[in-house]
Amino acid sequence: MASGPFGSMCAAGAWFAWWFLNVANWRLCPYGRVSNMEAFHFGCSHQSPGAKPKHTNIVFLKTHKTASTTMQNILFRFAELNNLTVAMPVQACGHQFCYPRSFSSHFVHLHTLRPNLITNHMRFNKTALQRVMPNDTIYITILREPASMFESLFTYYSRHCMSFRRVPNGSLEAFLAEPLRYYRPQEIESMYARNTLTFDLGGDKDNSIKDLAYAQNFVADVEKVFSLVMISEYFDESLILLRHLLSWDLEDILYVKLNMRTESSKKRLSPGLPEKIRAWNSIDAYLYDYFNTSFWDKLSDLGLDCVAKEVQLLRQAQERLMRSCFGGKMPLPRPAAEIKNKDLRPWQPSDKVDIVGYDLPVNISREAQEHCLKYIMPEISYTRILLHSQSLQHRRSYQNRPVQKSHTLQQHIRTTLPRHSQVHRSQPGPSVGQSPGSGTESKSTPKQS
Numbered sequence: 001m002a003s004g005p006f007g008s009m010c011a012a013g014a015w016f017a018w019w020f021l022n023v024a025n026w027r028l029c030p031y032g033r034v035s036n037m038e039a040f041h042f043g044c045s046h047q048s049p050g051a052k053p054k055h056t057n058i059v060f061l062k063t064h065k066t067a068s069t070t071m072q073n074i075l076f077r078f079a080e081l082n083n084l085t086v087a088m089p090v091q092a093c094g095h096q097f098c099y100p101r102s103f104s105s106h107f108v109h110l111h112t113l114r115p116n117l118i119t120n121h122m123r124f125n126k127t128a129l130q131r132v133m134p135n136d137t138i139y140i141t142i143l144r145e146p147a148s149m150f151e152s153l154f155t156y157y158s159r160h161c162m163s164f165r166r167v168p169n170g171s172l173e174a175f176l177a178e179p180l181r182y183y184r185p186q187e188i189e190s191m192y193a194r195n196t197l198t199f200d201l202g203g204d205k206d207n208s209i210k211d212l213a214y215a216q217n218f219v220a221d222v223e224k225v226f227s228l229v230m231i232s233e234y235f236d237e238s239l240i241l242l243r244h245l246l247s248w249d250l251e252d253i254l255y256v257k258l259n260m261r262t263e264s265s266k267k268r269l270s271p272g273l274p275e276k277i278r279a280w281n282s283i284d285a286y287l288y289d290y291f292n293t294s295f296w297d298k299l300s301d302l303g304l305d306c307v308a309k310e311v312q313l314l315r316q317a318q319e320r321l322m323r324s325c326f327g328g329k330m331p332l333p334r335p336a337a338e339i340k341n342k343d344l345r346p347w348q349p350s351d352k353v354d355i356v357g358y359d360l361p362v363n364i365s366r367e368a369q370e371h372c373l374k375y376i377m378p379e380i381s382y383t384r385i386l387l388h389s390q391s392l393q394h395r396r397s398y399q400n401r402p403v404q405k406s407h408t409l410q411q412h413i414r415t416t417l418p419r420h421s422q423v424h425r426s427q428p429g430p431s432v433g434q435s436p437g438s439g440t441e442s443k444s445t446p447k448q449s
């Protein structure tokens, strides 16, 4: 680790280096942490990082098509680094907590009970979550501007959501001209076609457009529960707020963008469409406008200048990360079919959309491979791997044997990835054969000898 692509990091960017070196190696770069602190004196230094212990008990309500997969990846990596338990769905729920059903504690895998974190897709239910999560849990979610979000949903779920499938020529314009002609509120995937954010947050997606009081009360409820509502359009700024809320370090919020579409599968909205989308998704629009405003208030409270500086530091750190992980240059996102490691291929919703991913170059060091892999691991693969490692841990602690977790995890990645290349092709159905509380491990989870 002292030489190779990371050799010059102590000198050039010491503050950034320490996260890259694990505990055994970090002595090689003794100024890493100090310089990290220094870097933050240029940022929002009135809350010096490290002064408070990092907050670890978190509910992240993962909304659809909002950059939430990238956020989930940040949380998964944080959990692994800090030995935290992430609640995972039982096998019958697939990789989501039996979405679109309302969350229930029965959906949590027995091997992941007493969790610190929960991030996989669910329909929010605070009462049920409180039964599972510690009482000092911080609630976070993320919203996206409704017009671009709807265009994304329309394309992504063009095959899965009947309301969209009925539309002639797959035309968004046609759908918005007469939404009620295609939309059936009772259909199983209808939540992708109207007020998706509201639905995910546990609200009534079909409440009357004219009922402003409903939207106002709903927003007030959301604001009471969630300490931070991130905004996709300002993802990096959101992460700075997150870092301050949770007393996390900069390296805890580093990420590589995941689950993106290729530019060619994005459509430009013709004039007039954004307004129609907002009218059709009026509760979401109300929600978004409200929380975008309060988001900017929070940024102002922290100081726009220092937020901008921390964003800049984050982006510089990210560039270094990309260079170290992808062999000296920025990686080009690739269509799934071209990604050699099948575990790194993101799920493809339909042949109309290309969800891009990344491959790791083969010529980087083993340490770098292991580290970098997690940044680009798609949701379903990572969920499976985390459930597996936590199940192993659960069994071992049950058998009352001492565990070396970091060793277990590394071993796990080495041994499972090449052997187990099957990525789940489809999302779970409407939770057929749900067996509440069944703590059975997924059959597709690789067994480790």
Ligand SMILES: *[C@@H]1O[C@H](CO)[C@@H](O)[C@H](O)[C@H]1NC(C)=O
Binding pocket: 081, 082, 083, 403, 404, 405
């Ligand atoms: C992680 O958990 C294991 C097993 O409980 C323990 O031995 C190890 O010290 C922990 N590591 C950290 C960083 O907390």
Ligand SMILES: *[C@@H]1O[C@H](CO)[C@@H](O)[C@H](O)[C@H]1NC(C)=O
Binding pocket: 102, 103, 104, 105, 125, 126, 127, 128
């Ligand atoms: C939310 O969870 C609570 C406790 O499990 C349950 O009583 C309630 O019915 C749930 N709400 C919905 C809308 O399912």
Ligand SMILES: *[C@@H]1O[C@H](CO)[C@@H](O)[C@H](O)[C@H]1NC(C)=O
Binding pocket: 135, 136
């Ligand atoms: C939270 O849980 C802890 C430990 O279970 C308990 O000591 C504490 O009193 C609880 N706090 C509240 C506000 O319920």
Ligand SMILES: *[C@@H]1O[C@H](CO)[C@@H](O)[C@H](O)[C@H]1NC(C)=O
Binding pocket: 168, 169, 171, 174
């Ligand atoms: C669908 O496409 C066909 C052929 O391009 C066209 O004739 C028809 O008017 C279109 N229908 C709608 C509803 O846009």
Ligand SMILES: *[C@@H]1O[C@H](CO)[C@@H](O)[C@H](O)[C@H]1NC(C)=O
Binding pocket: 145, 233, 292, 293, 296
């Ligand atoms: C969010 O709020 C800010 C500040 O009021 C505003 O400048 C910006 O246009 C809003 N963003 C969107 C996408 O509406």
Ligand SMILES: *[C@@H]1O[C@H](CO)[C@@H](O)[C@H](O)[C@H]1NC(C)=O
Binding pocket: 005, 327, 328, 361, 363, 364
């Ligand atoms: C890996 O190979 C690529 C392409 O041949 C090259 O650009 C890069 O510098 C190499 N990286 C390392 C760490 O050797």
